[in-house]
Amino acid sequence: MTPAPFEYIRAETVEEALAALAEYGDEAAILAGGQSLVPMLAMRLARPAVVIDIGSLAGLDHVARDDRAVSVGALVRHRRMELDAEIARALPVFAEAARFVATPAIRNAGTVGGALALGDPAAEYPAVALALEARLRLASTRGERCVDAADFFIGAMETAAAPDELLIGIEIDAAAPGDGFGFYEIAERRGDYALAGAVIVRRAETGTAGARVRVAIFGAGEVACLAEGAAAILSDAPAPAWDAGLLQAVKDATRDDLRDLALDAFHARLAGVAVARAARQLAEGEPNERRAA
Numbered sequence: 541m542t543p544a545p546f547e548y549i550r551a552e553t554v555e556e557a558l559a560a561l562a563e564y565g566d567e568a569a570i571l572a573g574g575q576s577l578v579p580m581l582a583m584r585l586a587r588p589a590v591v592i593d594i595g596s597l598a599g600l601d602h603v604a605r606d607d608r609a610v611s612v613g614a615l616v617r618h619r620r621m622e623l624d625a626e627i628a629r630a631l632p633v634f635a636e637a638a639r640f641v642a643t644p645a646i647r648n649a650g651t652v653g654g655a656l657a658l659g660d661p662a663a664e665y666p667a668v669a670l671a672l673e674a675r676l677r678l679a680s681t682r683g684e685r686c687v688d689a690a691d692f693f694i695g696a697m698e699t700a701a702a703p704d705e706l707l708i709g710i711e712i713d714a715a716a717p718g719d720g721f722g723f724y725e726i727a728e729r730r731g732d733y734a735l736a737g738a739v740i741v742r743r744a745e746t747g748t749a750g751a752r753v754r755v756a757i758f759g760a761g762e763v764a765c766l767a768e769g770a771a772a773i774l775s776d777a778p779a780p781a782w783d784a785g786l787l788q789a790v791k792d793a794t795r796d797d798l799r800d801l802a803l804d805a806f807h808a809r810l811a812g813v814a815v816a817r818a819a820r821q822l823a824e825g826e827p828n829e830r831r832a833a
């Protein structure tokens with residue numbers, strides 16, 4: 541199929557993109573890497589009157605770190621998230637998740653901002669952003685604001701961004717000594733979207749032996765979500781004590797957490813398995829089994 545006709549605007553600067561968004565609002569669609577929008581246009585699932593191309597705009601493709609946080613521009617490609625040395629050091633769970641996004645060709649073009657702005661419930665990054673407590677930076681001609689990931693993903697392909705807002709980047713606290721992560725994805729084939737997946741981030745609490753654990757689920761429901769019961773169990777027990785009994789309790793807690801959120805009982809069960817395997821990976825440093833069939 542061919543797309544419905546649209547006006548094409550190529551933005552050379554953030555300001556040009558924001559001015560076009562202010563003018564056309566919900567009649568416009570942002571084109572970043574095009575890996576989701578172009579198929580949607582071709583299938584006429586999206587019929588914007590105007591397409592604002594930000595793909596070659598300068599200034600949103602940075603990975604920068606200060607002493608506390610890492611800032612990632614919206615136009616950073618998935619492939620860079622996978623391979624960048626600073627991301628591997630400061631946000632290793634993001635580097636791991638990037639390897640599960642589609643195929644290398646798609647990862648070369650698709651962007652962090654596109655994957656987050658799309659809010660696909662089966663995509664990896666929204667769950668990574670939730671687990672890492674990412675702050676999403678939105679800009680419009682009205683100014684800039686920061687939205688916590690927990691408030692950003694509100695439904696299937698639905699986010700808290702207003703029609704005139706551009707996602708310009710994310711900020712995430714960098715990993716500190718004692719922090720750890722687990723990531724596990726269940727998909728039919730390598731490169732497919734997840735049937736269910738889990739991201740676990742453990743942040744060591746400074747000055748104590750304790751840790752704060754966050755568990756985020758993707759693929760199993762209409763929106764990426766936190767599994768707070770499972771996280772509470774993992775926060776209360778020191779990681780080496782995560783034995784089979786505790787992991788079973790985590791699976792059960794995940795199913796409870798997803799009681800009203802999962803697509804069905806099967807997906808809730810898969811999510812429980814993914815959380816238990818991600819937890820085992822975190823506890824034992826076990827190599828991730830790639831995309832179990």
Ligand SMILES: Cc1cc2nc3c(=O)[nH]c(=O)nc-3n(C[C@H](O)[C@H](O)[C@H](O)COP(=O)(O)OP(=O)(O)OC[C@H]3O[C@@H](n4cnc5c(N)ncnc54)[C@H](O)[C@@H]3O)c2cc1C
Nearest residue numbers: 570572573574575576577642650651653654655657663707
């Ligand atoms: C075969 C196939 C398999 C895939 N598998 C996966 C997978 O396993 N996991 C996964 O996460 N993704 C997967 N994808 C999608 C891919 O990762 C896309 O790159 C990503 O979803 C969107 O990034 P993009 O830069 O291509 O965005 P685009 O396609 O350009 O845009 C996507 C949407 O986000 C909006 N948008 C883009 N950037 C911004 C911004 N900065 N501010 C506001 N709105 C914006 C657009 O208007 C559009 O609605 C797959 C795609 C294909 C074709």
